[in-house]
Amino acid sequence: MSCRVSIVIPTYNEAGNVAPLIDRIYGTVQDEVHPEDAPQVVVIDDNSPDGTGQLCLSLRRKYPSLKTVIRTDARGLGSAVQRGILESDGDTIVVMDADFSHDCDLIPTLVAAVDSGSTDIAIASRYVPGGKMVASPHLSLGSRALNWFVRTVLGIPIRDLTGGFFAAKRSTLQGLESETVFTGYGDYSFALLYKGFKRGLRMQEYPFEYSPRQDGMTKTKYLRAGLSYGLRAIRLRMGLE
Numbered sequence: 001m002s003c004r005v006s007i008v009i010p011t012y013n014e015a016g017n018v019a020p021l022i023d024r025i026y027g028t029v030q031d032e033v034h035p036e037d038a039p040q041v042v043v044i045d046d047n048s049p050d051g052t053g054q055l056c057l058s059l060r061r062k063y064p065s066l067k068t069v070i071r072t073d074a075r076g077l078g079s080a081v082q083r084g085i086l087e088s089d090g091d092t093i094v095v096m097d098a099d100f101s102h103d104c105d106l107i108p109t110l111v112a113a114v115d116s117g118s119t120d121i122a123i124a125s126r127y128v129p130g131g132k133m134v135a136s137p138h139l140s141l142g143s144r145a146l147n148w149f150v151r152t153v154l155g156i157p158i159r160d161l162t163g164g165f166f167a168a169k170r171s172t173l174q175g176l177e178s179e180t181v182f183t184g185y186g187d188y189s190f191a192l193l194y195k196g197f198k199r200g201l202r203m204q205e206y207p208f209e210y211s212p213r214q215d216g217m218t219k220t221k222y223l224r225a226g227l228s229y230g231l232r233a234i235r236l237r238m239g240l241e
Helices: 018-033 052-061 077-087 104-115 137-154 170-174 187-198 222-237
Strands: 005-011 040-045 067-070 092-095 121-125 166-169 203-207
Touching: 005 018, 005 052, 005 077, 018 040, 018 052, 018 104, 040 052, 040 077, 052 067, 067 077, 077 092, 077 187, 092 104, 092 170, 104 121, 104 166, 104 203, 121 187, 137 187, 137 222, 166 170, 187 203, 187 222
Parallel strands: 005 040, 005 092, 040 067, 121 203
Antiparallel strands: 092 166, 121 166
C-alpha cells in the first residue's frame, strides 16, 4: 500500500494507550496531513505480555492501512524504530511514542515542514520557546541536564536531543548509518541527529508540551539511562561509532 505519511510507533506493554492513540491519529491527524490519503500507522511491538500487539492486529479491520509487526527475536527501542522505518511505505516518516506523551496535534506541523523542503528533520522539542515538559521537578531537571550535557559533548545546536518525536523523508533516514544509529534505547535519537548534523542536514525544532504517560508504567530507568546516554555521546564525539 502506497501512502505519503507513515507514523512509526514502537510499543511494549502499551495496551492501555495504543488503541485510543491510533483512533486519534486516524480520526484527527489524517484530516490535517493529507485528507485525500490515509496515513499508515506502523506498530512495532516487542511481544508485549499485556497483548499490545494482538490488540493492534485486531484494529486492522477498522483501519486497513494499519500495520503491526510483533517481534519475538529482538528487543530495544532503537532497533524497533529501525524496523518500523523498514516496514513502512510512506515517503515521509514520523516517529513517536505510544503513551500520549507526544502530542498528535503536532504531527501535521512536522510533516508540513519536511514536505515543504524547509528542513530535513523536523524535531518536536520540549526546550525551545513555547515547549514544555510536564513532569516532576527532579525528572524535568534531570532531562534538561542530560540534554545540556549531550548537546555540549556533541557540539550540536539542538536543544531537545532525546525526545524521539520527529519527522523526516525516507531518503533522509536511509542516508544515515542505520546499523550504528538505531541501537540502544532513547539514545538512538541523538545518535541520529548527530549523524545528520555531521552530514550537513537541516534540522528545525518545533515546540510541544510533553505530558506524563496516560496509562501504564514507564520503561525508562533514569539513572542507568543517563549514564549510558552520556557514555554514548562521548563515543560518538570520539568517532568510535
